[in-house]
Amino acid sequence: MATADVLPHDDRGSGSPIVLLHGFPLHRGVWKGQLDPFAVGNRVVAFDLPGYGQASTIRPPETLEGVSAVVESSTHALASPPAVVIGHSLGGYLALHKYGEHPERVRALVLTNTRAEADSEEAAAKRYATIARLRQEGPGGFAVETARNLLAPNNVGNPDLFPAVLQIVRASPVPAMIASLVALAGRPDFTSLLPEVRVPTLVIWGEEDRTIPPKQSKALVDAIPGAKGVGIPGAGHLPFLENPSAFNQAVLEFLAALPSLEEGGAPAKAAPASK
DSSP states (O other): OOGGGSOOEEEEEOSEEEEEEOOTTOOGGGGTTTHHHHTTTEEEEEEOOTTSGGGTTSOOOSSHHHHHHHHHHHHHHHSOSOEEEEEETHHHHHHHHHHHHOGGGEEEEEEESOOSOOOOHHHHHHHHHHHHHHHHHOSHHHHHHHHHHHSOGGGTTOTTHHHHHHHHHHTSOHHHHHHHHHHHHTOOOOGGGGGGOOSOEEEEEETTOSSSOHHHHHHHHHHSTTOEEEEETTOSSOHHHHSHHHHHHHHHHHHHTSOOGGGTTSOOOOOOOOO
16 A cells, blocks of 8 residues: 555654554544553554544445455554554454464554454344444434443543544444444454464453443453453543543553563564464
8 A cells, every 4th residue: 555545544753653443433533642642752653444534435344354454554554563553442353353464563462442252143143233223224323322332321421521422423434334343243253363462462441341341351361371451440442531541551551561672572473373
């Protein structure tokens, strides 16, 4: 991908690259509270995934592998690997996929409010039911329900936070959401990959996440060798928005503890596990 065709992104700071990958159905604006803090001594790049935000005119692939290929092409064009990859929810699946395909390009992983398992038949069926609803009713009711479920119950009444999240969800085009739901329903299972991860890994979850139960995120800590886990109090599926100070502190402490590339911080070329 030529530089001119790189996904729309924010680019802050200089130094070791950090890539931020947002979840569904959001855009890169959710990382506004992380860009400057994480850019101290680092180069932070936050992408809009295909179909979202300023990438709304880009047709999103209907497979996780397809989305990952677009993101990887943009990342490779901007930032020399290896990078710290911070992935939220769908972005977490993309981060795991990137490690499975190109472990030498990943310096460390931060997986927030995500999991390793593929969808069950029941979960996939619910996604296709949502697709039918979006086609029939449009995004109105879905957007309101989604914005509520993304937040911890006590944060739904926040007069600043809830409207901001709702605005982001409402801005997501229906074709993009449908493509993402198809990709999510058919995504691979990464469970067998987890024991093969050979880079420092931080797992973060919101203690009141109603979208991906905390126990599913905590399972990543048990399965990834040496992984650390942090629960964010008072947060649901969006801890970087709901409790940004606690989220940022956890990530900054993790980044500060990483060995420099000169000290051997580059990842080993471990063979990815079979999928």
